[in-house]
Amino acid sequence: MNALRILCAGVLAAGLVLSSRALYLHAKAELASILIRRAWAASIAHGGEPRRAWPWADTHPVARLRIPRLGYDEIVLDNASGRTLAFGPAVVLSGARIGGPGNFVLAGHRTTWFRKLEGIAEWDRIELEWYDTSQKRLRVRSYSVESIGIVAPEDLQLVADDGQDALTLVTCYPFGLGPRSPQRFVVHANLANLAETHN
Numbered sequence: 001m002n003a004l005r006i007l008c009a010g011v012l013a014a015g016l017v018l019s020s021r022a023l024y025l026h027a028k029a030e031l032a033s034i035l036i037r038r039a040w041a042a043s044i045a046h047g048g049e050p051r052r053a054w055p056w057a058d059t060h061p062v063a064r065l066r067i068p069r070l071g072y073d074e075i076v077l078d079n080a081s082g083r084t085l086a087f088g089p090a091v092v093l094s095g096a097r098i099g100g101p102g103n104f105v106l107a108g109h110r111t112t113w114f115r116k117l118e119g120i121a122e123w124d125r126i127e128l129e130w131y132d133t134s135q136k137r138l139r140v141r142s143y144s145v146e147s148i149g150i151v152a153p154e155d156l157q158l159v160a161d162d163g164q165d166a167l168t169l170v171t172c173y174p175f176g177l178g179p180r181s182p183q184r185f186v187v188h189a190n191l192a193n194l195a196e197t198h199n
Contacts, residue, residue, distance in 0.1 A: 063091075086109075092105035092107050107171065145188070
């Protein structure tokens, strides 16, 4: 009977530890999201000057990404490194520069920041907002989803910059918390019109 009690206590303790860790990670992600949004607002208020969300951050907010039909609204971070992707969708540096000509590429985790892409459809509108330091104002570009595909990681050259003004979103596939994600989910969107919204 004592062994059974010890086993039950051990299972209960392990469950409490795992639950506490999950709550801690969730709280940390929520706090990071608040700090990143504040840094984005501060960057805009200071003429697009990069602002870190916390002093030791090795990235900063550079844009805002919205997909209205999906209720998606996230702040985009610079430099899609492993550490950066833990806190939000981020810019893939091999793509075009934000606001410049070419294919602007963003990456995000399939379990968090880009999970909503599971519901995206052709012709969905995607909006990208950034602060144009040369013109000293916010700018917004609208894109229309042209294609959605699943490719092998080695076929990601399909998202290379071909000179066309476009936006490409990339995440691992399949979606969710499964242990494996051997493929990549790719959303390619073309500039919806040449007229941009200026704020």
